[in-house]
Amino acid sequence: MGSTFSGIELGKRSIMAHTDAITTAGHNISNANTEGYSRQRVQLKEFDPLYKPDLERAERSGMIGQGMDSQSINRVRDELLDQRITEQQHSESYWETRSKYYTMIEQIYNEPDDVSIRSNMDKFWEGWQELSVHPESQAARQAVVTRGESLADSIKTKWEALMGVGNLINGDIEATVKQVNDYTRQIASLNAEIVRSRGMGDNPNDLLDRRDLLVDKLSKIINITSDMRDSDEFMVHLDGHVLVQGGVARSFDLETVVDNNGYDKLVWKDTGNEAVIKGGTLGALIELRDVDIRSEVQSLNTMTMNFSDLVNDIHRNGYGANNVTGLDFFTQHSFVENVNGNYDRDGDGTLDHSYIFRFTGTTKLNPQEQIGLEGVMTLSGSGGNVQVAYHPTDTVETVINRINDSNGEVKAYLDRNNNLVLKGTTASAVENPDFVIRHVEDSGFFLTGYTGILQASGAAGAYDYAQADAVQALAGAQFAVSPVLNPAGYIEVNQALKNDVMSVAAAYKDNSGNVNAGDGRAAVEIAAIRNTKVMIGHERTFDDYFADSVTNVGLKGEQAENMHLSHSAVMEDLRSLRDSISGVNIDEELADIIKFQHGYNAAAKFVTVWDSLLDTIINRLGV
Structure with missing residues (x-):
């Protein structure tokens, strides 16, 4: 009872x-x-x-x-909703980060008209036009030098601004990596406490909340997913890699990369393998630094390098009012002092690479002439070598356009003497140097006897930079050693011209070998560069470069802002739903x-x- x-x-x-x-x-x-x-x-x-x-x-x-x-x-708590938020949250923070930094980049390009690179370059061309009309004028020469200095200063200012944003992003990457490592350690520690608590028969709600909050914060930084193995082991994954398993957490480290402006790459600390982050704040920061900012800096360097090279090529062969010749207008700094561009890349004390920027053929070509040759050129490219075929009915201009439209990192044009010029561009891969021709090969005779660049056809006659004295493969072609990294950061007018503006070249020698005071042919040629199709890359003229660079930045900024707003609207609905359930x-x-x-x-x-x-x-x- x-x-x-x-x-x-x-x-x-x-x-x-x-x-x-x-x-x-x-x-x-x-x-x-x-x-x-x-x-x-x-x-x-x-x-x-x-x-x-x-x-x-x-x-x-x-x-x-x-x-x-x-x-x-x-x-x-709705676990399915939590997983959905975790898996989608990284997209919102990815676009938010890109939108924030593209606002900074757009401000760099929104220069006042009177101090912008384009405005200063227009004044620079106008100075040469004025000098071509008055080649005997000292004032016109002074104007060219002064406007050249203003242009160089504006280029350096833009480069410094871009590198400033890049350095800011790099600092954010270092701080964010530490934050990720801290979050993973805390999650692993909480996992161990939760398992012990459940083993005693308790339900550790507050510990679970704290872990979910850390996972939520981590999902904003990197693109993770989470799940439970059996009933106790909580796991966090990153693109198929285990990041946290129970009480064990993996971490990231930063490793220095050569020729990357001192920036580090992200690696797994336990294996040393490169870690690929595709989403979240960290993924956006790495992409902004290594793709967007690097692309903008490379584009500016490409414009600067080719602009100064073209001006110098004409100026070097012209004569000043004091009969001085052989001077570059802009100072260029070679990457190595060796005249053949030989460089010890691995630092073992032996010259093992050739850093050459430009080849100039020995044969004068007619751009509209059919070449009458068949073959395939092999040029260095971003993902390996690329092949460019040519046929007997192709004109010289057609072949040049085909080279420039390929994915190769060697571009071509005809110089003022109608000789074929091959130039190295900036490299897509971080491990490859900028403005270095890495490989040139021709199965036929276009680059050999026809243009006078290579000595022989086929693999045996190929130029490859991975050896010292690689220029021996050239058939008497002129070549130029590659410049120091980031020419946009150090471009300046030759000090000799600043000291004596009468050394500014405006004339050429006539048939009798004399220089006439009223000759302005060199100044005319330099002024003509403005609208000549000589720009290396997809942009054919300097005006194309300015139009495309501003448009590209504006469109990417607009895309980032629109995608951020779109993902924010989706995540706001998901968070509101979670708050209605768990709040x-x-x-x-x-x-x-x-x-x-x-x-x-x-x-x-x-x-x-x-x-x-x-x-x-x-x-x-x-x-």
């Missing part, structure tokens, strides 16, 4: 269960503004009855109830407190009544 005191125990259980419910509601209210907190609910259940259905139970009507008990305290509603919690308070009062009254009954039985029965 049931105990006389069973009612006291029943009331006690009810009081304790309602106390748990009130305490949990108070805990929810206290953490209403705590980041990452999920509201909790007490799972109440009826206590096991006094009599179970077996052969030894007393014969009586029904089972006697034992009251209620707190079964567990659980978080209110704390103070009004709801207060209502629960009142409800459980009434239950508590009723249970206390029940205990009081039962105590009165026991008092009657013990102290008054039989009196």
Whole structure:
């Protein structure tokens, strides 16, 4: 039979269960503004009855109830929704980061008209036009030098601004990598605590909230996914790689890359292999630094290098009013002092590479003439060597356009003497040097006897930079050693011209070998560079470069802003849905407190009544 005191125990259980419910509601209210907190609910259940259905139970009507008990305290959380947010959140932060930095890049290109590179370059060309009309004028020469200095300063200012943004991004990358490593360590530590807590039969809701918050923050930085193995081992993955497994966390490190402006690449600390991050804040920062900013700097360097090279090529062969010749207008700094461009790339003390920027053929060509030759040229490219075929019916101009339209990193044009010029461009791969011709080969005779660049056809006669004295493969072609990295950062007018502006070349020698004071042919040629199709790359003229560079930055900035707004709208809906499920509603919690308070009062009254009954039985029965 049931105990006389069973009612006291029943009331006690009810009081304790309602106390748990009130305490949990108070805990929810206290953490209403705590980041990452999920509201909790007490799972109440009826206590096991006094009599179970077996052969030894007393014969009586029904089972006697034992009251209620707190079964567990659980978080209110939608795990599928959490996974969806984790998997999509990196896209929002990726575009947000790109949008923020492209605002800075756009500001660099939004220069005032009177100090922009384009404005200064227009004034530079106008100075040469004026000099061509008045070649005997010292004032016109002074104007050319002064405007050249202004142009060089504006180029250097833009380069410094781009590198400033690049350095800022690089600093953010270093800080973000430390943050990622810190988050993964904390997640792994929490995993171990959660497993120990569950092993004791507890439900560590607050630890789970803290872990979910860290995963949420980590998903904004890198493109991760998370899952549970079995029931205890929580895992975080990054593009198929395990980042966190239970109590073990992997971390990242930064490794220096040669010829990358001192910037580091991201590697896995345990293996040393390169880590590829495609999303999140870190993925956007790496892409901005190594692709966007690098591309803008390379584009500026390409324009600067080819601009100064073309001006110098004419100026060097012209004569000043004082009969001085052989001077470059802009100072160029060769990458190596060796006249053949030989360079010790691996630092072992032996010259093992040839850094050559330009080849100039020995044969004067007619751009409209059909070549009458068949073959395939092999040129260095971004993903390996590329092949450019030519046919007997092709004209010289057609072949040149085909070279420039290929994915090769060797471009071509005809110089003022109609000799074929091959130039190295900036390299797509970080490990390859800029403005270095790495490979030139021809199965036929276009680059050999026809243009006078290579000595022999086929692989045996190919030029390849991965050896010293590679220029021996050339058939008497002129060549120029590659410049120091980032020519846009150090371009300046030749000091000799600043000291004596009469050395500025405007004339050529006539047929008798004399220089006439009124000759302005060299100045005319330099002024004509402005609209001549000589720009290396897809842009054919310098005007094409300015138009494309501004348009490209503007379109990428617009894309980043639009994609950020789109992903933000999607994530806002998802977060609102999560808040409606897991967020704390103070009004709801207060209502629960009142409800459980009434239950508590009723249970206390029940205990009081039962105590009165026991008092009657013990102290008054039989009196």
